[in-house]
Amino acid sequence: MSRRHPLRRFPSALMAWRNLGRNRVRTALATLGILIGVVAIASLGMATAAIQQQATANLEGLSNEVTVSAGPDNPNDGISAEQVDDIERLAGDATVVPERSNVTTLSARNGAETRVRVTALTKADTMYNISRGRISNRFRSGALLSQADARRLGIEIGDPVTYDGKLYRIQGILSSSQGLGGQRRVLVLPLSAMSDQNYYDSVTVLAEPGQSVEALTADIESSFNTADEDIIRVRNFASVQQNVGSFLGTLRLGLLGIGSISLVVASVAILNVMLMSTVERRGEIGVLRAVGITRGEVLRMILTEAVFLGVIGGVLGVVVSAGIGVVLFEFLVGSPLNAFRWQSVQYLLYGMVFAVAASSISGLYPAWKAANERPVEALRD
Amino acid sequence: MSVIVLEDAIKRYQTGGEVIEALASVNFRADRGEMVTIIGPSGSGKSTLLNMIGLLDTPTAGRVRLNGRDVTDFSTDELTEERRSDIGFVFQDYHLLPMLTATENVELPTMWDTEVDRRDRAVELLNRVGLSDRLTHKPPQLSGGQRQRVAIARALVNEPDVLLADEPTGNLDQDTGATILDELTRLKESENIAIVAVTHDEQLVEYSDRIVELVDGSINT
Numbered sequence: 001m002s003r004r005h006p007l008r009r010f011p012s013a014l015m016a017w018r019n020l021g022r023n024r025v026r027t028a029l030a031t032l033g034i035l036i037g038v039v040a041i042a043s044l045g046m047a048t049a050a051i052q053q054q055a056t057a058n059l060e061g062l063s064n065e066v067t068v069s070a071g072p073d074n075p076n077d078g079i080s081a082e083q084v085d086d087i088e089r090l091a092g093d094a095t096v097v098p099e100r101s102n103v104t105t106l107s108a109r110n111g112a113e114t115r116v117r118v119t120a121l122t123k124a125d126t127m128y129n130i131s132r133g134r135i136s137n138r139f140r141s142g143a144l145l146s147q148a149d150a151r152r153l154g155i156e157i158g159d160p161v162t163y164d165g166k167l168y169r170i171q172g173i174l175s176s177s178q179g180l181g182g183q184r185r186v187l188v189l190p191l192s193a194m195s196d197q198n199y200y201d202s203v204t205v206l207a208e209p210g211q212s213v214e215a216l217t218a219d220i221e222s223s224f225n226t227a228d229e230d231i232i233r234v235r236n237f238a239s240v241q242q243n244v245g246s247f248l249g250t251l252r253l254g255l256l257g258i259g260s261i262s263l264v265v266a267s268v269a270i271l272n273v274m275l276m277s278t279v280e281r282r283g284e285i286g287v288l289r290a291v292g293i294t295r296g297e298v299l300r301m302i303l304t305e306a307v308f309l310g311v312i313g314g315v316l317g318v319v320v321s322a323g324i325g326v327v328l329f330e331f332l333v334g335s336p337l338n339a340f341r342w343q344s345v346q347y348l349l350y351g352m353v354f355a356v357a358a359s360s361i362s363g364l365y366p367a368w369k370a371a372n373e374r375p376v377e378a379l380r381d
Numbered sequence: 382m383s384v385i386v387l388e389d390a391i392k393r394y395q396t397g398g399e400v401i402e403a404l405a406s407v408n409f410r411a412d413r414g415e416m417v418t419i420i421g422p423s424g425s426g427k428s429t430l431l432n433m434i435g436l437l438d439t440p441t442a443g444r445v446r447l448n449g450r451d452v453t454d455f456s457t458d459e460l461t462e463e464r465r466s467d468i469g470f471v472f473q474d475y476h477l478l479p480m481l482t483a484t485e486n487v488e489l490p491t492m493w494d495t496e497v498d499r500r501d502r503a504v505e506l507l508n509r510v511g512l513s514d515r516l517t518h519k520p521p522q523l524s525g526g527q528r529q530r531v532a533i534a535r536a537l538v539n540e541p542d543v544l545l546a547d548e549p550t551g552n553l554d555q556d557t558g559a560t561i562l563d564e565l566t567r568l569k570e571s572e573n574i575a576i577v578a579v580t581h582d583e584q585l586v587e588y589s590d591r592i593v594e595l596v597d598g599s600i601n602t
Contacts, residue, residue, distance in 0.1 A: 011492040018480040287476040290437055291490040292465020292539065294458055376437045379472070380428075 012297065016304035023277065027309065030273045034313025034359060035320065037263030038351035042321035043328070044255035045347025046339060050325075050332040052248050053343065057333075059244065062237040066094075066205040066217050071230035078199025079232065083224070090219050093208045097123050098200040099191075104163055106187065108153035116149055118163060118187045120194040126206055128188060133157045133172030142171035144188035163193055213238055260354065266313070267358035274306050274366035285370050286378025299371040306363020307356060314355030318348045382449055383410040384542045384575040385434055390443035392429050392598075403429040405598040406443070411543060411575040416566065418586055419579045421595035427579045428547070430595060434577055435468055435545045436460045448542060465490060469536030469574075473548035475528040477520040477535075483507060484516045487534045499538055506534035510564055526557035533564060537572060544568075546578040550585055562588045 007014035020027045068087060070078050079087075079098065088096045099121035107113045121127065124139040131147060143161055150156070150173050160167045168189060205220070207213050213236045224231045278285065288298055325339035325348075338344070392404040403426045411417045411434070421427050432438035433445065436452065439460075445453045452463055464470075469490075477486045485492075487503035507516055510530040520528055529549065536544050546565070550558035566588055569576050578585060586592060594601040 009495055011495065015492070018478075022480050283476065284478060287470075287472070287478075288489070289461065290435070290464065290470050291535070292461055292468075293490070293493060294461045294465075296458075297493045376432050379437075379476075 012300040012304045013308075015301045016308055019277070019281075019301075019305055020308055026273055026277070030270050030309045031313040031316065033266035033269040034263070034310055034355050035317040037259070037266035037358070038314050038317025038355045039321050039324065040262040041256060041259035041354060042318065042347045042351035043324040044259045045252065045350065046321065046325040046344040047328050047332075048248060048252035048255055049341075049344035049347065050328045050338075051251070053329075053333050053338060055244055055248060059237065059241045063241060064207040064209075064211075064213060066207065066213055066220065066234060066236045068203040068205065068220060069201065069233050069235075070199075071225065071233045073229045074231050076199050078197070078201050079203050080199055083232070084200060084203055086223065087203055087205065087220060090223060091205050091216065092211070094211055094216065095123065095126050095206040095208075097121055097127055097204045097206065099202055099204065100194040100197045100199075101201045102194065104187065106149065106153060106161055108155065110154060112153050114149055114152055114185075116146070116185050116187050118189060118193075120189045120191045122191050124188055127204065129175045130172035131175035133170070135172050140190050140192065141168070142190070143168035144172045144174055145170055146174045146185050146187075149185055149187070161187065163187070163189060166193065168193070256350075259351075263354050263358050266355075267362040270306055270309055270359050271362040271365065273309070274302065274363050275369075277305075278302060278366045278370040282370075282373065282378050285373065286375045289373070289375035290379060295371040299367045302367035302370050303360065303363045306359045306367070309363075310356040310359025313359070314352045317355060318352055321348055321351060383412050383446075384448060385577070386410045386444075386446040387430075387433060387440070388444040388446070390430075390433055390440040390445065392426070392433065392438070393441045403598055404433070404440070407595075407598070407600055409434065409593065409600070411577050413542070413573050413575055414569060415590040416569055416576040416578065416588060417591045417593060418589035419577065419593045419595060420581070420586065421601075425595040426598040427595055429598075431545055431547055431577065431579045434543070435470060436464050466539060467542045469539065469541035469544040471529070471532050471536045471544065471546040471549045473551040475520070475525075475532045475552075477528055477531055479520050482517045482519055483512060483523070483531045483534075486520065486531055487538050489535060490539050502540075503534065503538055506537055507531070509568075510534050524557075525553055526560060529553060529557075529561050530564065533561070533568070537568065537574075540572075541574060543575040543577060546576060548580055548582070549578060550580070550582050555584065558582065558584055 007017060068079060070076065084096065084098045099119050101117060101119040103115060104118050105113055105115050122139055124144060125135045125137050128135065128144060130144065135144065136142065145155060145161070155161065155170055157170055157173065159170050161170060205216060207216055217234050217236045221234045285298055322339070325344055326336040329339040330336040387407055387409040390404055390407045391402070394401045394403055407430060409430065419427050419430060429438065433440055439453065444451055447463060447467060452460065455463065478489065481489065484500070484503050484507065487506055488499050491497065491499040504516060507513060510533055512527060512530055515523060515527060520531070523531065550561055553561060562585060565576055
């Protein structure tokens with residue numbers, strides 16, 4: 001007694017499987033087409049997810065900031081101490097950091113020079129992260145320098161820098177990533193370094209969790225400005241975040257569109273393969289019809305072949321894309337396992353669904369054509 | 382009662398502006414246990430007649446009866462069902478599916494009937510045609526005579542009332558042809574079926590109970 005094939009209960013599947021096995025090269029190439037389409041969709045989708053995650057992480061540091069600077073109608077050349085008091089009153093629990101800024105040239109012992117922005121403030125610890133050294137919480141002495149400049153000038157912790165004729169010792173080196181709006185090249189000094197300036201160049205309000213940045217912005221703005229007088233300028237990064245968000249959305253759609261094109265190409269390839277193989281098997285399908293296989297059964301058999309191509313290509317494509325996703329997330333975000341969060345893993349699902357849908361649609365016409373061929377004509381030649 | 386009856390069957394084809402009459406008012410019948418052979422020169426309408434008997438084609442005019450039922454006006458799907466349940470086909474070129482084993486080829490006509498398992502009958506039929514040691518072989522591994530015997534087993538798997546054979550010995554040598562014809566004669570009696578064959582083969586004519594000669598679409602009596 002011969003062993004029964006496991007697919008015996010699903011005759012369309014059994015026949016489709018056997019038929020695909022007849023021309024392995026053709027099957028492999030059709031599968032490869034689908035695989036590439038799925039990889040295109042899934043990896044482009046996952047790439048945008050990775051970029052999105054990275055951008056969100058960067059913007060998160062800025063999302064609680066409100067920046068106040070002098071407006072065009074301000075009588076003074078900056079924000080006055082009284083205005084800072086007003087802002088502090090309005091800000092409630094939020095941390096208010098007024099700062100003065102300037103530009104200077106730093107020179108190293110070896111003669112290298114670099115121009116940097118100088119900012120003088122208190123509470124430096126609320127504004128900056130350091131990679132080495134420390135920030136004293138009062139920040140009355142010492143200085144912080146951005147990593148790029150420290151490297152360029154060969155400055156180490158404890159080395160002195162000169163600003164306006166006064167020496168400051170470097171206490172800490174800022175970490176290189178300060179978010180999208182972070183200062184890339186800056187020398188941070190205590191507020192006293194610019195005590196000759198009467199006004200502050202900007203005031204940063206750091207909202208506490210739960211405090212609405214939008215409301216804070218509106219409060220500050222309305223208490224200083226009138227309809228036709230802009231005493232101060234108030235900015236927050238919520239709108240930046242929104243813009244970046246909508247840009248990434250557009251980017252994602254564009255990339256997915258490109259990915260879908262490759263899947264459309266792949267499904268045309270399947271259409272071609274299925275048409276060719278049904279034309280080749282014309283006589284055979286005629287025999288099936290003659291011996292009593294119905295049109296519906298022939299249709300299902302051929303459609304199943306196309307779906308198998310889609311499923312095999314889709315599964316392989318998903319496996320390859322998952323690998324690509326892990327690599328992408330490793331490089332863009334730094335945590336490869338984030339590739340398996342829904343935000344990015346959803347694109348594997350879309351790729352799979354697209355693959356099966358595209359191949360089924362491509363199989364429809366060849367299947368219909370083969371099923372409706374009159375057996376008499378198919379058997380004649 | 383005759384298994385299959387054609388009454389005044391006419392078949393006309395439209396080719397270009399011309400109407401060709403392939404069959405002109407043909408009356409035909411085949412009974413259980415007999416082998417009827419249709420002979421005639423090529424172009425005489427033999428294939429058209431066989432297609433009509435096999436419910437693969439419908440007449441332009443006239444009636445077709447299968448087991449007493451008028452099936453002339455059956456739909457495509459109804460005719461397919463009739464072929465599946467009552468008719469077996471044997472072709473000159475065997476027409477086996479190369480990717481299926483001998484047993485699976487025999488099961489083919491009933492493969493989609495998942496509720497009935499014809500595996501045992503398929504194996505039994507292959508035993509009967511002397512292929513018990515070729516059950517899992519695929520057609521390319523079989524000789525012409527073996528393939529035709531698989532095809533005969535396939536034609537019988539649905540327990541048909543009529544078996545149609547289109548040049549069943551056409552691709553076989555004399556001896557193999559004789560074995561196949563012996564086989565058919567035996568099955569005709571053991572299964573009590575009507576066999577309708579179309580041939581040029583003199584040898585096959587010798588095995589026939591009745592000869593029908595077609596000339597220009599008409600039966601020569």
